[in-house]
Amino acid sequence: MQNDIKNKIIRIGTRGSKLALWQAEATAEKLQLAGFATELVIISTKGDQVLDRSLDKIGSKGVFTEELEESLRDGSVELAVHSAKDVQSTIPADLELLAFMEREKVNDVLLSLDPNFKLERDRKVVIGTSSTRRKALLKKYYPDVTTAESRGNLQTRLKKLEDKQFDALMLAYAGVHRMGYDDLIVHTFPEDEFVPAAGQGSVAIECAKNLGSELKKGIKEALDHTDTHVCLLAERAFLKTMEGGCSIPSFALAALKPDRVSITGGIVSLDGRTLLQETMEAPLAEAAALGEKMARTILSQGGEQILKSIKEQRGEV
Numbered sequence: 001m002q003n004d005i006k007n008k009i010i011r012i013g014t015r016g017s018k019l020a021l022w023q024a025e026a027t028a029e030k031l032q033l034a035g036f037a038t039e040l041v042i043i044s045t046k047g048d049q050v051l052d053r054s055l056d057k058i059g060s061k062g063v064f065t066e067e068l069e070e071s072l073r074d075g076s077v078e079l080a081v082h083s084a085k086d087v088q089s090t091i092p093a094d095l096e097l098l099a100f101m102e103r104e105k106v107n108d109v110l111l112s113l114d115p116n117f118k119l120e121r122d123r124k125v126v127i128g129t130s131s132t133r134r135k136a137l138l139k140k141y142y143p144d145v146t147t148a149e150s151r152g153n154l155q156t157r158l159k160k161l162e163d164k165q166f167d168a169l170m171l172a173y174a175g176v177h178r179m180g181y182d183d184l185i186v187h188t189f190p191e192d193e194f195v196p197a198a199g200q201g202s203v204a205i206e207c208a209k210n211l212g213s214e215l216k217k218g219i220k221e222a223l224d225h226t227d228t229h230v231c232l233l234a235e236r237a238f239l240k241t242m243e244g245g246c247s248i249p250s251f252a253l254a255a256l257k258p259d260r261v262s263i264t265g266g267i268v269s270l271d272g273r274t275l276l277q278e279t280m281e282a283p284l285a286e287a288a289a290l291g292e293k294m295a296r297t298i299l300s301q302g303g304e305q306i307l308k309s310i311k312e313q314r315g316e317v
């Protein structure tokens with residue numbers, strides 16, 4: 001049985017950005033170690049093609065995932081590799097998230113070409129970011145900072161930094177590290193103030209539900225990191241209940257204790273004035289329920305109001 005499934009080449013669908021390819025190659029390596037043959041299939045998504053608008057204006061649902069999911073459906077790939085952060089909170093009924101790879105350090109970091117760059121509370125600097133969460137948290141903790149749009153893949157954003165479109169660039173450590181830009185890091189934001197977006201730093205592996213149970217089991221054994229998976233269940237349940245999507249400044253970070261899971265989650269208003277943030281814990285087996293409970297708590301404490309005013313500002317209601 002085991003040998004049968006390993007005769008088949010696992011085609012891995014991935015976006016073409018350098019970071020996406022790094023993640024797909026890391027996936028392929030793990031599969032190869034487990035005895036599978038692999039092949040990468042590069043698929044371009046709307047998020048890669050539309051670079052002149054911020055994500056919240058393209059629409060938050062699946063901008064980096066839709067075309068990959070179509071390839072899972074039509075059988076042209078067995079797996080799709082995503083940054084877990086980019087995966088919409090509800091997966092289509094015919095697909096599933098099979099595995100989450102071991103998580104990288106979760107923090108947001110700041111990159112600058114000036115190694116002596118200091119981020120101080122009362123310094124007027126321009127920081128490149130297109131994330132609503134990062135913009136709003138910067139307003140809260142660094143009110144004198146202004147932000148400038150920085151969409152595009154990491155290389156495009158670094159080019160904007162070189163062109164002095166901003167003084168520093170704010171990114172997830174995970175991507176920076178995977179691309180080998182650690183040398184440019186001038187600041188690491190503490191994860192209790194700049195709580196990351198749900199899923200940040202982890203790679204999610206998606207497949208069609210009907211891929212075949214033996215094959216799915218073999219792939220999961222090769223790729224899944226159990227601790228990361230439990231944390232992601234909690235964070236994604238939070239995201240789903242918040243109905244957040246990547247354009248909402250919500251955040252959630254779960255962590256494991258020996259036999260319990262804790263989660264810190266919340267939402268911040270776009271102007272940074274209202275920050276709702278809580279930490280809760282539960283037994284390991286209740287990770288998803290914990291994420292949901294956290295979201296309901298935040299929503300009832302004023303999160304609902306924040307979401308409503310964000311939608312009003314965007315003209316969605």
Ligand SMILES: NCc1[nH]cc(CCC(=O)O)c1CC(=O)O
Pocket residue numbers: 083084085086170171172173174175199200201202203
């Ligand atoms: N939405 C873009 C995106 N999706 C995943 C990462 C970084 C890698 C990760 O968090 O796993 C990034 C860039 C960033 O936020 O700096």
